[in-house]
Structures are given as C-alpha cells and as structure tokens.
Amino acid sequence: MSASVQDLSTRRRPPTLDVAVVGGGMVGAAAALTLARAGFATALLEARAPALWQVQNEVDLRVVGLAASSIKLLDDMDVWTSIRKARACAYAHMHVWDAESGASISFDAAREGRQQLGYIVENALVQWALWQALESAGVRRLCPAQVQAFEARGDRIQLELADGEALSAGLVVAADGASSPLRQLAGIATRGRDYGQSAVVAHLQTERPHENTAWQRFLPTGPLALLPLADGRSSLVWSLPEDEARRVLALDDDAFLGELGIASDFRLGRIIKTSARAAFPLKLQLARSYQAERFVLLGDAAHAVHPLAGQGVNLGLRDVAELRDTLVAARKAGRDIGAQHVLQQYARRRRSADTLDALGLDALARIYAWRSTPLVAARGLGVRLLDTLSPIKRHIADHAAGI
Helix, strand or coil: CHHHHHHHHHHHCCCCEEEEEECCCHHHHHHHHHHHHCCCCEEEECCCCCCCCCCCCCCCCCEEEECHHHHHHHHHCCCHHHHHHHHEEEECEEEEEECCCCCEEEEECHHHCCCCCEEEEEHHHHHHHHHHHHCCCCCEEECCCCEEEEEEECCEEEEEECCCCEEEEEEEEECCCCCCHHHHHCCCCEEEEEEEEEEEEEEEEECCCCCCEEEEEEECCEEEEEEECCCCCEEEEEEEEHHHHHHHHHCCHHHHHHHHHHHCCCCCCCEEEECCCEEEEEEEEEECCCEECCEEECHHHCEECCHHHCCHHHHHHHHHHHHHHHHHHHHHCCCCCCCHHHHHHHHHHHHHHHHHHHHHHHHHHHHCCCCCHHHHHHHHHHHHHHHHCHHHHHHHHHHHHCC
C-alpha cells in the first residue's frame, strides 16, 4: 500500500520547471523573459550565447522593423528603453513603388495619429538586451545546451540533453528556428514553398539622407528595401533569384554600388559606400500544427515568411504575447498550463493569424511577380486606387502595427 501511495505522490508532484524554452534568439529569449516576469519558473536552453553587443560594434547586418505590438511587449519586459537609447531608428514614413507600372503608395505616421510607424533595430542588439535581462528575472540559462530527446510523462515533459543532463517541465516551448530540430522530434510536418531567392543585405552610405523613411521598390526580380539606420546609413534588403544574388555578392564594391543605384532608382541619390555584404535564402514555411503533448511552437519554428513587409519577427513576438496571456489565464483559472485544451487555445489563435499573414505576404509576392502587360497595368491601377482610400490604408497600417 505504501509503495502505491508513494507512486501516486510522485506522479502528482509538480514539475521542477513550469516552462523550458528551447532557442535563445530574439523570440525565444523574449518568451523566456516574459514568462519569467509573469511568475513562471522558466529555463532557457541555447546552443550558443549571443556575442557581446557594444555601441562601438559595426551595425549587425540583420535588422528588424519593430512594430507597435513588438515595442509594447519589449516595454512590458523593461528592455525597450535601453534598446531605443542604444541604437534604434524610428521611421515615420513608408514609400512603396512599382518599377514596372510606376504606381506607388505611401504611409505616414502623423496621418495615422502616431509619432512613428516603427523602429529599425539590429537583431543582435535586441537579443543581447533580452539576454542581459534574463538573470535578474530568475530565468535559468543553460548554454551551451542541446536537446536530444523529450517525452511527455503525465503532468510533465522530460528533456534529455546532449551532456547527459535531464530537465523536467510542465511545458516545452520550441523557438529553435526555421529548421527546428524540436519540431522534427515532435513529428510536426510543414508546408510551404522555396522562393528560389536570397535576400542580399548590406548597410549603405547614400548621397541624400534617408528621411526616417522606409523605402521599398518592387522590381521584376523581387523587392528592394532601404531601411533607415540610427547612424544615418540605410540598411539594404534586396531579394534576388539565387543565381543573381550570388553574382551580385561577387561584384567589387564599385560595380555593386553602380547596379544598386540603378535598382533603387537613385531614390537616395548616388550610393557612396557599402559595408560587407551577405545573403540569406527565402522561403515560405508553415507548421501544420503549433502544438503536441505539452509542447508548442513559436517564431520561425512555427512560421517563416517572405521579408517584403518585415513582419517575421513581429509575428514571432505576437506568438510570445499570446502564449503568455494564455498561460496566465490558465493559471488564474487553476488549470494545468501544459494541458492539451490550454495549448490548443494558443495554437488555434496564432496559427490562424500567422497563416493569414504568411499567405497574404505570399500573395503579394506573387502579384508583384506578374510580368504580362495587362496584369502589370491592373496591378498599377489597384495600387493607385488603394493609395487614395484612407480607411483601407489605415487598416493596413494598423494590422502591420499589430493593433
């Protein structure tokens, strides 16, 4: 009898951790921090700690356009002020134009009753600020750490790490990137398509100032964006077919700047200087499910989208906010935060929202890939009409801001 009582008490013992977050990029670190600040015992597992960020460092080649919803989440975690003061550039205007039809559309923060549309911030700065805040929030950081296997066992999920250590938690959050080993271990399939494109990135010194404006030109080969940086330069994100991206990367600086000036329509005048360049492959990928037993996906592990509207990280941070709110509500109601019906609530809401956004961006990419004269004319007419419809433009701006 005593043995059975002991077994029962063991099964009912609460997990050592409430949540184990796997993946310490921007989205994973944000998830660990906000859940810890909400009172959950949280651990963050990451293979590599972020590099030391210092203001004298060269600006990270990868930047993100943070929307209002993302800024609110970072502010809730008390990290936004330090990020903004360190090196962030507010942009109050966005201008998008079509190279083939000549049609354009503009967004202005003042017309939307805001001070800015968003901020351009380097990925490395956001990740570093989040990592610096983890310890004071009580997050247990395991780094380097790699999950080899996991198994749900009643009221907990057991993780086996490569170094032989084991962890027990009520819930595992997979934020380990688009190739997500944990998603694969969970047996969750994905759907999508390879765009056959890469995004060429660099930072540019231009003849004219960026005017705190995000500029984007749609070319037959893909969109080209010039995003304002705090140091006065502009960050380039140039989507090109893979062969063309490789060719552009191989050009010397003078040839590169010459081609880029033409591609950007010399919107900021002559391009004077470029930083080092890099390229990243583009694809659309959506997980067929966002949850398994005591397991959820968020960020790129759940969805990878085309960068043409800069929504990838914002969608991931909206996943984080939704998961936090779902778990807090479950705890207030006295429910198990890892219970299937709790995780299904998060999964339904975010998978629906993320899928709509991802497919909307994919549709936009397809529309701007039209080459036939009648379709280009129709596209131009639609863009010109949209630019005159203030309520619809306001709705688009609100949606992009996460409002």
